Amino acid sequence: MNLYQILFYLLAFVMVAATIFAITEKHPVHAIVYLVTSFFALAAIFYLLAAPLVAMFEVIIYAGAIMVLFMFVIMMLHPGSGKEALRPGLRHWLPAILFAAVILVSLTVTTKLHLAAASAAVTGLGVKELSIMLFTRYGTAVEIISMQLLFAVVGALYLGKRRKP
Amino acid sequence: MKLYLELIILLPLLGAVVNALCGKMLPRRLSQALACAVIWGSFAAALAVFAAYRNPVTVEIATWLADFDFKAPLTLYLDPLSLSLTLMITFVCGLIHIYSVAYMAEDPGYVRYFALLNLFVAAMLLLVLAENLPLLYMGWEGVGFCSYALIGFWYKEEKNADAGRKAFIVTRIGDVAFGIAIVWLFKLCNSESIVALNSAAPSLLPWQITVIGLLLLFGAAGKSAQAPLMVWLPDAMAGPTPVSAQIHAATMVTAGVYLLMRLFPLISLSPTVLAAVAVTGAFTAFYGASCALVQRDLKRVLAYSTISQIGFMFLGVGAGEITAATFHLLVHAFFKALLFLAAGCVITAMHHEQDIYKMGGLQKSLPRTFYAFLVGALCLAGFPLTGGFFSKDSILAAVWEQGGLLYGSLYAVGLLTAGLTAFYTFRAVWLVFGGEAAPAAKSVRVPVLMEYILGPLALLGLFGGLLNLPPLFAEGLLADFLEPLIVSQQSELSHTTELFLLLTATGVALVGIAAAWYRYGGDNRQLRLQESGVPVRGIKAFLLHGWYLDNLYWLLFVRPYGWLSRVLWTHVDARAIDGSLDRFAALLGRMGGYLGSWTCGRVSLYLLSFAAGAALLVGWMAWLVFAP
Amino acid sequence: MISLSHILILAGIIFSLGLVCLLVWRSNVIMLLVGIEIMLNAAMLVFVGGSYRWGAADGQIFALTIIAMTSAEVSLALAMVVYLHRRQQTVDVDDFHELSDQ
Structure with missing residues (x-):
C-alpha cells in the first residue's frame, strides 16, 4: 500500500459517505452541500488517476456551476415546505435498495472475475496532448456539444420566460 | 475614356444612393441640387466621351456573373448608337430633373421621388451601355422597377397603386419572353456578349433566329407598350407628370426599340421577324392614333400618341x-x-x-x-x-x-x-x-x-x-x-x-x-x-376605352386566372392538401391517445420498472460470467 | 498503483447510490435530477479509470464531453422544473401525468 492507494481509499470512503448522506438528507440544500463534498472527492480521485484536466473541470463546472444552479432552483421553489418535505418511507426504500444491490453485486462479481489484476500503464497525459486530441480527432464531438449547449440556452430561455396568462 | 464611361453610370447611382440613404437628413435644396447635379455631371461625362470617341470601345469594369462558360462581366460597350442615346438621355433627364424641382415643390415625398428618378437614370444608362444581355437585362428590370415605383408614387390612392402594378405585371409578361431569348441565345452561341451574338448569328438555323426574334419582339413590345401589351401605358399616366415625360415618353418606353436595334444584325437575318416588327409597329401606331382621337384626359392623349410614335419606330426597325x-x-x-x-x-x-x-x-x-x-x-x-x-x-x-x-x-x-x-x-x-x-x-x-x-x-x-x-x-x-x-x-x-x-x-x-x-x-x-x-356611344366609346382591350384581356386572362386560382385554393389547397394533412394529423393523434391509454402516467413507476429491468440484465450478465 | 477493479467497484457503488436516489425521491423532482448527476459521475469515473489503466486520452475526452453535455442537460431540466412548478405548484413527479389523458 503506497501513498496513492491510501489516498484513493480515503477519498473513496469520503465520497461514498457523502453521497449516502446526500441521498438520505431530508433538506435539499443540505443534500446539495453533501453532494459538492462528494464531487470534490471525485475530483481528487481524478487527479490521482492522472487526469488533472478532468479534475479541474469537475471542480469548476460540476461542483461549481451545476450544483450552484441546483441551489438556485431549490431556493427559488422552496420545496422544503408543505407536502414536498415528505421523506420517502420504507416502502420506497426497499425496492430501490433491492435493485441497487442486485446491480452492485453483479457489477462487482463481473469486475472481480473478469479483470485480472493488472498493473496500470502509467503514462502522464499532458493538457496539451489532450487538447490537441480533443480538437483534432474529436473535433466533431466538440461541434455537436457546442450546438447542444446552444439549444439548451434557447430552450431554457423559452421555458423560463414568463408568459402572459 | 474608361473613367468617363464609369462616371456616366455611377454619378446617377451615387445620387440615388445618397438621396435614398440620407436624403431626409439633408436640407431640401441640397437634396434636390444633388439629384440634378449628378445627372448634369453624367451629361458632362457623356460629352467628354463624345469628344474623345473614335471607334467602338468595350470597357470591362469588373467581373460579375462567371460560371464555367457563362460569363457576363460588367462590361460597357460604346458605339454610335449607345453614345447618341446616352447623350439624349442625360440631357433630357437633366432638364426634367430641374423641372421636377419646381413641379414637386409642394410634395413631401420629394426624397423618394428624386432617389427613384436618379436610380432610373442609372438603370437606363446601364441598359443602353451594357455590352452583354444579362447586364442589359439588369438595367431593363431596373427601369421597370423605377417605373413601377414612380407610377404609383402617390400610392395612397388605390387607383395609382393599381396602375403601377398593372404596368409592372404587363411588362413582366414581355420580360419573360426576353428572358427566354437570353437563355436560349447563350445555349446556342455560348456567349452573352451582344457583339459576339451579332457576329455569331449567321451560323444559327433560320427557324431558331425567327423564334428568338419573335421572343425579343414580344419582350420589346412589353417595355415599349406595343401590341398586344400596350394596355399599361395609358394607365401609367397616374404618376407625376415629369415622370410621364421622362420614363413613359422619352426614355424607358424606347428601350424596346433600342433592344431591337442593338440586336438588329441578328433579327435582320429573318425576313419574318422584320415583317412582324413592322406589322406590330404599324398596327400599334394606328391603334394609338385612333384612341387618341377621342380621349378627354390631356395626359392620356399624349400617352396614346407615345404608343403611336413608338409604333412608328418599330415600323422603321421593321423596314x-x-x-x-x-x-x-x-x-x-x-x-x-x-x-x-x-x-x-x-x-x-x-x-x-x-x-x-x-x-x-x-x-x-x-x-x-x-x-x-x-x-x-x-x-x-x-x-x-x-x-x-x-x-x-x-x-x-x-x-x-x-x-x-x-x-x-x-x-x-x-x-x-x-x-x-x-x-x-x-x-x-x-x-x-x-x-x-x-x-x-x-x-x-x-x-x-x-x-x-x-x-x-x-x-x-x-x-x-x-x-x-x-x-x-x-x-x-x-x-x-x-x-x-x-x-x-x-x-x-x-x-x-x-x-x-x-x-x-x-x-x-x-x-x-x-x-x-x-x-x-x-x-x-x-x-x-x-x-x-x-355620354359617348358607339365607335367613340370604343376608341375612348382603347378598343376595350382592357375588358378583353380581363375576360381572356384575368378572369380565367382568377377562377383557376380560386379552384386551386378552395379545392386543391384547402380541401385536398390541407384536408389530407389534417386527417393524417388526426389519425396520428388518435393513435397516440390509444398508446397513451396503456400507460398509468406515473413517472416513479416507469423509473422503478426501468431499474428492475437494468437489475435483471446486469444480473444475468454476472450469472453468465460466474456460472460456467 | 490503484487497481482498475477497485475503481470500477467504487464507480458501481456510486452508480447504485445514484439509482437509489432516483428511485426513492419520487416526491421531489430536483432530487431525482441529483440522482442522475450522481450516476453520470459514476460513468465519468469509469472512463477516467479506463484512461488511467491504458494510458489513452480518449477516456478523459469522453469525461469532458459528459461534463459539457450534463451542463446542457441540467440547465434545460431545471428550466423545465421551474416551468412545471409555476404551472402546478408542485415538484412531485407523480403529479405530472397529462400525457396519459386521465
Whole structure:
C-alpha cells in the first residue's frame, strides 16, 4: 500500500459517505452541500488517476456551476415546505435498495472475475496532448456539444420566460 | 475614356444612393441640387466621351456573373448608337430633373421621388451601355422597377397603386419572353456578349433566329407598350407628370426599340421577324392614333400618341432602317418630353384638372407654355420642316423603299396614322389653348422655372431635323455617325421619289391640321364643348376605352386566372392538401391517445420498472460470467 | 498503483447510490435530477479509470464531453422544473401525468 492507494481509499470512503448522506438528507440544500463534498472527492480521485484536466473541470463546472444552479432552483421553489418535505418511507426504500444491490453485486462479481489484476500503464497525459486530441480527432464531438449547449440556452430561455396568462 | 464611361453610370447611382440613404437628413435644396447635379455631371461625362470617341470601345469594369462558360462581366460597350442615346438621355433627364424641382415643390415625398428618378437614370444608362444581355437585362428590370415605383408614387390612392402594378405585371409578361431569348441565345452561341451574338448569328438555323426574334419582339413590345401589351401605358399616366415625360415618353418606353436595334444584325437575318416588327409597329401606331382621337384626359392623349410614335419606330426597325428609327427616337424624345412638360405646366396651372374640355383660353394666360406646346404639337403632327416631320418622313420613306404588297400597305397605314396624328394633336391644341377662357383658367400661374425648361427642348424639337436631313437636301449627320451599324447598304431613293414622299407627308399633315381646325377651331369649338356633356356611344366609346382591350384581356386572362386560382385554393389547397394533412394529423393523434391509454402516467413507476429491468440484465450478465 | 477493479467497484457503488436516489425521491423532482448527476459521475469515473489503466486520452475526452453535455442537460431540466412548478405548484413527479389523458 503506497501513498496513492491510501489516498484513493480515503477519498473513496469520503465520497461514498457523502453521497449516502446526500441521498438520505431530508433538506435539499443540505443534500446539495453533501453532494459538492462528494464531487470534490471525485475530483481528487481524478487527479490521482492522472487526469488533472478532468479534475479541474469537475471542480469548476460540476461542483461549481451545476450544483450552484441546483441551489438556485431549490431556493427559488422552496420545496422544503408543505407536502414536498415528505421523506420517502420504507416502502420506497426497499425496492430501490433491492435493485441497487442486485446491480452492485453483479457489477462487482463481473469486475472481480473478469479483470485480472493488472498493473496500470502509467503514462502522464499532458493538457496539451489532450487538447490537441480533443480538437483534432474529436473535433466533431466538440461541434455537436457546442450546438447542444446552444439549444439548451434557447430552450431554457423559452421555458423560463414568463408568459402572459 | 474608361473613367468617363464609369462616371456616366455611377454619378446617377451615387445620387440615388445618397438621396435614398440620407436624403431626409439633408436640407431640401441640397437634396434636390444633388439629384440634378449628378445627372448634369453624367451629361458632362457623356460629352467628354463624345469628344474623345473614335471607334467602338468595350470597357470591362469588373467581373460579375462567371460560371464555367457563362460569363457576363460588367462590361460597357460604346458605339454610335449607345453614345447618341446616352447623350439624349442625360440631357433630357437633366432638364426634367430641374423641372421636377419646381413641379414637386409642394410634395413631401420629394426624397423618394428624386432617389427613384436618379436610380432610373442609372438603370437606363446601364441598359443602353451594357455590352452583354444579362447586364442589359439588369438595367431593363431596373427601369421597370423605377417605373413601377414612380407610377404609383402617390400610392395612397388605390387607383395609382393599381396602375403601377398593372404596368409592372404587363411588362413582366414581355420580360419573360426576353428572358427566354437570353437563355436560349447563350445555349446556342455560348456567349452573352451582344457583339459576339451579332457576329455569331449567321451560323444559327433560320427557324431558331425567327423564334428568338419573335421572343425579343414580344419582350420589346412589353417595355415599349406595343401590341398586344400596350394596355399599361395609358394607365401609367397616374404618376407625376415629369415622370410621364421622362420614363413613359422619352426614355424607358424606347428601350424596346433600342433592344431591337442593338440586336438588329441578328433579327435582320429573318425576313419574318422584320415583317412582324413592322406589322406590330404599324398596327400599334394606328391603334394609338385612333384612341387618341377621342380621349378627354390631356395626359392620356399624349400617352396614346407615345404608343403611336413608338409604333412608328418599330415600323422603321421593321423596314430595316435603324438610322431612321434612331432619328425618330431622338427627336421624339425631345418633342414628347416637351409636350409632357408643357402639359405639366397646364395641369399645374389648372390645379390638377386634366380634362381638356374644361380648359380653354390658356393661350392668353400662359403664352410661353402655349408656344412651347405649339412647337411640340407641330413636331408631333409632322408639320413641314420641324424635327418630327423629317424623322417620320425618313421612316415612311424607308417603308416605301421596301416596296411589295406588305410594306406598301404598311406605308398606307403609316400615312393614315400620320394624318390622324395631326388631327388629334391640334384637337388638343385648340381645346386647351383656344377659345374663351374657362372659368377655372382665369387666373393661372406656373413657376417660371418650369416654363424656361421648355425652351431648349422646343429648340431641339424644332431644329432636330438638322440632325439628319434627307439626302435630298444634304448628307445626314446622324446617318453618317451611325454608318458603322448599317448591315447592308440600302439602295438610294431617287430624288424625285423622295420629293414626292415629302410632299405627300406634308399634304397629309396639313389636311389633318385643317380637319382639326374645321372641327375644333374657331366657333365650332363651342359646339364640341356643348356636345361633350353627352355620354359617348358607339365607335367613340370604343376608341375612348382603347378598343376595350382592357375588358378583353380581363375576360381572356384575368378572369380565367382568377377562377383557376380560386379552384386551386378552395379545392386543391384547402380541401385536398390541407384536408389530407389534417386527417393524417388526426389519425396520428388518435393513435397516440390509444398508446397513451396503456400507460398509468406515473413517472416513479416507469423509473422503478426501468431499474428492475437494468437489475435483471446486469444480473444475468454476472450469472453468465460466474456460472460456467 | 490503484487497481482498475477497485475503481470500477467504487464507480458501481456510486452508480447504485445514484439509482437509489432516483428511485426513492419520487416526491421531489430536483432530487431525482441529483440522482442522475450522481450516476453520470459514476460513468465519468469509469472512463477516467479506463484512461488511467491504458494510458489513452480518449477516456478523459469522453469525461469532458459528459461534463459539457450534463451542463446542457441540467440547465434545460431545471428550466423545465421551474416551468412545471409555476404551472402546478408542485415538484412531485407523480403529479405530472397529462400525457396519459386521465
